[in-house]
Amino acid sequence: MKPRILVVDDEPEAVELIEFNLKQSGYTVSTATDGAEALKKARSQVPDLIVLDVMLPEMDGFEICKTLRLDASTSRVPIIMLTAKAAEIDRVLGLELGADDYLTKPFSTRELLLRIKKLLARGQAGELSENLLRFGDLSIDTPRHLASWREKPFDLTATEFKLLTVLAQRAGRVQSRDQLLRDVWEYDSLIDTRTVDTHMRRLREKLGPASKHLDTVRGVGYRFVE
Amino acid sequence: MKPRILVVDDEPEAVELIEFNLKQSGYTVSTATDGAEALKKARSQVPDLIVLDVMLPEMDGFEICKTLRLDASTSRVPIIMLTAKAAEIDRVLGLELGADDYLTKPFSTRELLLRIKKLLARGQAGELSENLLRFGDLSIDTPRHLASWREKPFDLTATEFKLLTVLAQRAGRVQSRDQLLRDVWEYDSLIDTRTVDTHMRRLREKLGPASKHLDTVRGVGYRFVE
């Protein structure tokens, strides 16, 4: 999936130049030449990154940036500001505006491409790493309470999801049935340890091909393998 | 594209005066001299702004304002109220009516033009983005306390609206009942209660087709899906 980038600048030649280079590099590009158009496009199809010139007629880049930050859907889109004056930099990157990077004109295309690449990478890493576990085609998203195989979610019950999560979080290490009972069921007492087996079966059944990640270690317990 | 403005006043001379000045300033103007006519015109071709006199025969400006706010297509049109008494101002601008600005008669034409310009500018720039959540046909406008489906507003109570808002703001992430109690009801205590469920039911009922966004995650809580 090609990342979508919105380029905003009031000078058509500048836009064209950037657009050409970005497309060369494999991005999908949309453009705008004034604030209203920029906001409209940013909202109708939220881009993965925005390149935004500060100097614009009517609504300037600062305004646009601030506005985008206030809107839920666009508040996290990385923004690279293009600015003429070095003096503006602090404001651009500071809390008030919260742009993610800047370039002073004139800038080299290579430089712009590098910054874009960096920001896109950061976005993908940061967002996913924290609460999202990924093992090839299998992904587990804790806050959403969704586990999926190739983006197709499984229909897991609460216990099954927790069991899978606990195992995946300790991927590689064998977990005894007692450990699982403690961590998944939060029982002090001794419920039948065969309960774990039954849940493992159900989990495997629902996971289908993804159940290859669930190993039985005979005489010990279960293990999640990558 | 010239902004369209609807002027409503029962005194023909007043209407004429305003109309003349607005046209001078490059606006397209339509007029009405009573409530029924005003509503009809406002609906048939939604204006970009309405100048509305409070004192009108039969249906007064308050009524019209309220009615316009309830109608999907006109609920966001900025309204400037013309009022004789300073005492009415609170009510005009408050939540009940939600006019966007007011002028006490007599007023200078220059003043009116300034207010109009300000409101129209706001409308184009910030208004839509600021605190407006959009999920396909469903939109939630926090400051206006208005949630709507294809621009048709729901008739939600305060609690229902807040519940919807909190869920939508954390779209995707499951919220436990305890979390919802804390964030929507601002309870500290974790009393066992079915209150959340009941409100979800009422909310779903009112949302109709839009309730497809509201997922139940059995054993965990509720989730707003996009």
Next chain:
DNA sequence: CCAGACCGTCACCAAATTGTAACCAAAATA
């Protein structure tokens, strides 16, 4: 003061989930 809106609870019900036991197959052991 009253009617109506709004809200928190409760009781009930259907459905989903879950723990357990009984049974079977495979692996380990002798």
Next chain:
DNA sequence: TATTTTGGTTACAATTTGGTGACGGTCTGG
């Protein structure tokens, strides 16, 4: 090979969970 141990599988009853309708209390605008 026979026996024992371990884990998989099936079935089922008990429990949990959430949806729903109803009720009474409170607040508010008229």
